[in-house]
Amino acid sequence: MPVRSRIPAALLALAVSIAGFGVAAAPAAAAVTSRGVTIPDFYTPPAALPTANGALVRTEPLPLALSLPGINSSLPGSATRIMYRSTDSNGNPVAVTGAYLEPAADWTGPGSRxxxxxxxxxxxxxxxxxxxxxxxxxxxLGANGGQTTVSIGYEILAMYQLLAKGLAVVQTDYPGLGTTDRLHPYVNRVDEGHAVLDAARAAKALPNTSITAKSVVGLYGYSQGGGAVASAAELQSSYAPDVALKATYSGAPPADLVKVTEAIDGTELVGALGWSVNGFLQTDPDLQAVADRYLSDAGQAALKDLSTMCVGDALFGYAFKRSTSWTRTGQSLADVIEAEPSLRSFIDQQFIGARKPTGVVRVATGVADNLVPHGQARTMAVDWCRLGANVVYAPILLPSVGDPLLNHFGPLLADQGTAVAWLNDRLAGWPAVTNCVTMPIQP
Known part of the structure; x- marks a missing residue:
């Protein structure tokens, strides 16, 4: 399976900020690099982790590239890079990185920020x-030995909108995304849900912030993030009852990976299938025998290549390819899932919608989304309603533009302001009325 590599310092590393065009310093000997980009030492976990979930491992000031001077502090706030302990789906301790952002704006609602x-x-x-x-x-940006990379921090927009409301924000990188000890277990329901909940614990453990023990918690995520926060809302009662979860915004969640696999294959984002398989093999090594039976040399090479790629790289390198080109038999990954009970069982365990979430949840999904299909996200909301959850279902009525990636990305932008305002109102104490009763007549 793919593993992280350690590459000598002489190889090229370039990280460019669009604010200031800063260039990363030359790496030290044996520095960890990925596709020519040096990963800061901060992201390498120590040999031993704390015993408590959410416990801080280390912190450091994080300079925000996109900030402006303010009267009392920089706008939209100040940031701290964090590493904290979580627990993976196998019950093992795992280091996770992220960032806490302290807003410059005042909180105008009742109670603690x-x-x-x-x-x-x-x-x-x-x-x-x-x-x-x-x-x-x-x-x-990075380049090394014929490999290039490009990554764009598009989540900054949502974070800064939340900060402008006076809400403190902590973001998780998820296990293995940044931390150099393992691969990122992409769309693993438990790993991501735990990382989200433990990020809240880690933020409250930070000294000298404006949040308190009484601060209520909200969750925000779209696409992979929508699945992660949906999972966290389901897991809160059993895994983190101390996290005072009040409201969750779950946008376009990949709740049913079987249906998502079928939809993504052959689109611009087919590389995500490789990330999923890489993560599955890391979590359950017994699945390697299945992979060895089906994956061709081209498939094995694609998984290794994708293991170090960002979204931009996958779009450039694999857009519109089909997973049939990765198998010895010419079967698609969806066909392999259907044919192999052990693989199907593993993926069925990733299903979101079988457990009642804590707090009120706004499930938003574009009716024309055929990348992370609208139907399976709506089904998650229906399943939650049947469990008696407090669900606000919000279909985003945008027309299809004929392109799956744009059909998926459009609702993110169209709904973002509404989603931030909705979450802010819930955290301020304004009630939300479930619309489970009217879901049968909604698209």
């Missing part, structure tokens, strides 16, 4: 793709 955990959308699987690194370098 709330905390929002932002779970990023798909960034890739290379360590250079992490969202906390993107806060410092919104545009990351």
């Amino acid at each position: 709330p905390l929002v955990v932002l779970a990023p959308g798909t960034m890739g699987q290379g360590d250079q793709c992490s969202t906390s690194l993107a806060l410092q370098y919104p545009l990351v």
Whole structure:
């Protein structure tokens, strides 16, 4: 399976910020690099981790590339890079990185300033793709030995809108995205849900912030992030009952990976299938026998290549390819899932919608989204309603533009302001009325 590589310092490393065009310093000997980008030493976990989930491992000031001087502090606020302990789906301790952002804006609602955990959308699987690194370098470029990389920190927009409301924000990078000890277990329900909840714990453990023990918590995520926060809302009662979760915004969640696999194959984002398989093989090594039976040399090479790629790289390198080109038999990955009970069982365990979430959840999905299909996201909301959850279902009525990636990305932009305002109102104490009763007549 793909592993992280350690490459000598003489290889080229370049990380460019669109604010200031900063260039990363030359790497030290044996520095960890990914596709020519040097990963800061901060992201290498120590040999031993704390015993408590959410416990801080290390912190450092994080310079925000996109900030302005203010009267009392920089705008939209100040940031701290964090590493904290979480637990993976196998029950093992794992180091996770992220960032806490202290807003310059005052909180105008009642009580203590709330905390929002932002779970990023798909960034890739290379360590250079992490969202906390993107806060410092919104545009990351790298080149090495014929490999190139480009990563854009698009989640900055949502974070800064939340900060403008006076909400404190902590974002998680998820396990293995930034941290150099493992691959990112892409769309692993438990790993991501735990990382989201433990990010809230880690933020509250930071000294000298404006959040308090009484600060309520909200979750925000779209696409991969929408699945991560949906999972976290389901897991809160059993895994993190101490996290005072009040409201969740889950946009375009990949709740049913079987249906998502079928939809993504052959689109611009087919590389995400490789990230999924890489993560599955890391989590359950017994699946390697299945992979060996089906994956061709081309398929094995694609998985290795994708393991260090960001979204931009996957778009340039694999857009519109089909997974049939990765198998010995010419079967698609969806066909392999159907044919192999052990693989199907593993993926069925990733299903989101079978457990009642804590707090009120706004599930938003574009009706024309055929990348992370609208139907399976709506089904998650229906399943939650049947469990008696407090669900606000919000279909985003945008026309299809004929391109799956744009059909998926359009609702992110169209709904973002509404989603931030909705979450802010819930954290301020304004009630939300579930619309489960009217869901049968909604698209």
